[in-house]
Amino acid sequence: MPRPRAAPKHAYHHGDLRAALIDAAVQILEKRGEEALTLRAVARHVGVSQAAPYHHFADKVAILAAVGEEGFLHLSAAMEDAKATAGRGPRDILRALGVAYVRFAVRHPSHFRVMFSGILASRDCGSLHVAAGRSFELLLGAVLAAQQAGVLIDGDPARLALYSWSMVHGLAMLHLNGVAEGPAGVLGTIDELAEGAAEAIGRGLEKRPV
């Protein structure tokens, strides 16, 4: 499927309808929530007929998968940023990756929700899995480096990466569900909580002197 050209004259051929549809979907998710995300609403938002999206996406789930893929790409970028700017030791990198993960979830809740709404599990959309795998490999690389530096316990690095991921993923999810504020009082900003969580899992997986 070749991408169409960029300058539509008479607006019958849109130009880059596929990207516009994804953008519209994200905007609707952010402004009006998940239940307002309708294929027809997306089409209306772009100013196109209700059947037009079917020439670019197989069905509604496919457009959600595209949103999820975009999210994973952005997440990977954010993690690489964190990795680049954090930097001294492998423990700092791991901690920065964790904080960046939570921050991404909080700043892009619509993307994040879609990324883990079950599409990953049910659908066989390959590019989504590739994008998700890329994010995981970023974390895995940091874990491996930390292991080789001798600051993390031995064991399957994928397993340690999964534990680290679980920690920050759980915090992000609970925060998005309004749980992290707790019934009474405040536990701190989500950034503080993320730092604490990254610190805790770092301590949990660190190699200790005998």
Added chain:
Amino acid sequence: MPRPRAAPKHAYHHGDLRAALIDAAVQILEKRGEEALTLRAVARHVGVSQAAPYHHFADKVAILAAVGEEGFLHLSAAMEDAKATAGRGPRDILRALGVAYVRFAVRHPSHFRVMFSGILASRDCGSLHVAAGRSFELLLGAVLAAQQAGVLIDGDPARLALYSWSMVHGLAMLHLNGVAEGPAGVLGTIDELAEGAAEAIGRGLEKRPV
């Protein structure tokens, strides 16, 4: 709202339609997935007209909230079970609670998904929040006991409880999204992973000798 009697004669009055609807919703979720959960399908499954559910639930979200509440009640029961049977030290209790959490999520994925599908965040259904709060307080109590026993670091116990919760919640969520198996190879059974995760967060939050 008084519960109706138990023995309907002519099946015009169902007897306990509310409970039957919740059961049917759970069964549909387990057998045919979330997208097959339709208010009309629930009504059909019970053998009742499509408008009947509206005499027991305000709308579709309300029946989902009821499923979520049921889930939190079952979760609390499972956690109390784990607490009762685990039991030597406060660390064992905490670890058992974490494992029980993951096991519950894996054994009752439909309930679990509904419990954290955003209803908790968006809706103001009180009884759901009460049930969720009860589960959290169970964990909070164990954290407090561990702190008083001197095996957990100092600090806001609610915050430590949130970290523990995040750890196992993240693992459960990632597993339900098919991530915990990883792209290549097997990291172990989910029970093993849960034990490892509980161990890791336990180490991360434990008080160490100076």
Added chain:
DNA sequence: GGGTAATCTTTACGCCGTTAAGACATGGGG
């Protein structure tokens, strides 16, 4: 310049959530 392929529209079908109005059963007061 004309045909072929890609892109978009119109129209339609069946299902969904939800509501309004009416039918049916049940239990308490004459």
Added chain:
DNA sequence: CCCCATGTCTTAACGGCGTAAAGATTACCC
């Protein structure tokens, strides 16, 4: 014993949704 008030369920209907089929419109290639 009967009757009616109340709670419970049904029928019928509306608009919106996902999706498919078929036709209209545009762009590209020879």
